[in-house]
Amino acid sequence: MTKSIDIKDLGKIDFKSAYESMRSFIKTDNQKENIWILQHHPVFTLGTAADPNHILDAGTIPIISTDRGGEVTYHGPGQIVIYFLLNVRERKLGPKKLVADLQKFIQDLLEGYDITSELQANSPGVYTKEKKIASIGLRISNGYSYHGISINVDMDLAPFSRINPCGYQGLEVTQMKDIHNKITLEDVKNTAINKLNNYF
Numbered sequence: 001m002t003k004s005i006d007i008k009d010l011g012k013i014d015f016k017s018a019y020e021s022m023r024s025f026i027k028t029d030n031q032k033e034n035i036w037i038l039q040h041h042p043v044f045t046l047g048t049a050a051d052p053n054h055i056l057d058a059g060t061i062p063i064i065s066t067d068r069g070g071e072v073t074y075h076g077p078g079q080i081v082i083y084f085l086l087n088v089r090e091r092k093l094g095p096k097k098l099v100a101d102l103q104k105f106i107q108d109l110l111e112g113y114d115i116t117s118e119l120q121a122n123s124p125g126v127y128t129k130e131k132k133i134a135s136i137g138l139r140i141s142n143g144y145s146y147h148g149i150s151i152n153v154d155m156d157l158a159p160f161s162r163i164n165p166c167g168y169q170g171l172e173v174t175q176m177k178d179i180h181n182k183i184t185l186e187d188v189k190n191t192a193i194n195k196l197n198n199y200f
Contacts, residue, residue, distance in 0.1 A: 004031070004032050004033070005032060005033040005034070005035060005086075005200055006032045006033070006034050006035070007034075007035045007037065007193055007196055007197065008034060008035070008036050008037070009037050009038070009189070009193070010036050010037070010038040011038060011039070012038065012039040012040070012041065012077065013038055013039075013040065013041075014040065014041050014043070015040045015041070015043040015045060015064055015075060016064060018036070018038065018040070018083065019064070019066060022036075022083060022085060022146040022147070023067075023146070025085050025144075025146070026085060026141055026142050026144040026146055027142060030085075033085060033086050033087050033200075034083075034085040035082060035083070035084055035085070035086075035196055035200060036082070036083040036085070037080065037081070037082050037189060037192060037193060037196075038080075038081050038082075038083075039075075039076075039077050039078070039079060039080065039081060040075035040076065040077075040079070040081055041076070041077070042061045042062075042074070042075070042076040042077070042159060043061060043062050043063075043064060043074070043075050043076070044058055044061055044062070044063045044064070044072060044073070044074055044159075044162075044163060045063075045064050045065075045066050045068075045072070045073055045074075045075065045137075046063065046064070046065045046066060046071070046072050047066060047068045047069050047070035047071055047072070047073075047137055048066075048067060048068065048069060048070075049069065049070060049071055049167075050065075050070070050071045050072050050167070051071070051072075051167065052072075054071060054072045054163055054164040054167050055072055055162070055163050056162055056163055056164065057162045058162060059162060061074075061159060061162070066137075066147070067139050067141075068137040068138060068139045068147040069137055069138055069139065070124070070135075070136075070137040070166065071164075071165075071166045071167035072163050072164070072165070072166070072167065073135050073137070073150065073163075073165060073166060074159045074160050074162075074163060074165070075150060076155055076156060076159060077155060077156075078152075078153055078154045078155025078156065078175075078185060079150050079151065079152050079153060079155045079175075080150070080151045080153055080185070080188060080189055080192060081148065081149070081150045081151075082148045082149050082150075082151075082192065082196070083146060083147060083148040084098075084102070084138075084145050084146070084147075084148045084149075084200075085144055085145065085146050086098075086144065086145045086200070087143060087144055088140055088143060088144065088145050089143030089144075090143075093145075095138065095140060098138065098145060099124050099136055099138065101199065102136055102148070102149050103119055103124070103125075103126055103136065105149075105195060105196075105199050106126045106134045106149060106151060107119075107126055108195060109151070109188070109191060109192055109195055110126070110128070110133070110134075110176070112191060113176060113179075113180045113183055113188075114180065115128055115133075115176060115179050115180060116128060117133065123166065123168075124136040124137075125166065128174060128179065129174075130172070131172040131173060131174035132165060132166065132171060132172070132173050132174070133151065133152055133173075133174050133175065133176065134149060134150065134151045134152065135149065135150050135165075135166065136148070136149050137149075151176070151188070151192075152173065152174065152175035152176065153175060153176045153177060153183070153185050153188050154175060154176070154177040154183070154184070154185050155175060155177075157173055157174075157175060160173040176188065
């Protein structure tokens with residue numbers, strides 16, 4: 001039987017602290033799975049497949065290498081980040097099924113705000129009108145998943161122009177606020193938490 005799950009709103013924290021906490025969490029015998037919902041201070045992160053040349057001009061934004069899958073991405077205020085620390089071994093949940101579930105979760109969340117979205121083959125994440133609105137990057141270790149998803153809600157998108165997002169030159173990025181201008185970050189966060197309870 002799957003252990004009980006705890007959804008935590010961690011507010012705004014720096015990436016390095018969250019990363020170290022995730023790695024520590026999966027090394028212990030936890031009684032509860034965790035889902036963390038938060039925002040990060042500005043940071044570029046590199047996945048295990050990342051080519052540093054996809055960072056065009058970092059400026060003063062820090063760069064951190066990680067053990068998640070995928071390429072380079074940007075995190076910053078106004079973007080909802082959700083980390084999934086799930087016991088995939090007990091859930092019998094493989095990487096492909098987990099990615100598919102997370103994509104469906106994002107699409108359902110967007111649909112609630114009348115934002116149509118689509119998937120692209122061989123490119124995990126969610127798009128709307130061929131612009132990326134949400135990213136996925138995961139790692140599985142010790143029977144647990146960690147890292148997760150980021151959804152652009154109401155943020156400064158300019159730092160994305162300093163990289164080739166997800167390793168794709170010219171990939172355009174968008175956010176929910178540009179499509180549905182009456183939304184607020186707090187409302188989207190609360191909606192996400194409610195949906196997470198139904199999904200996991």
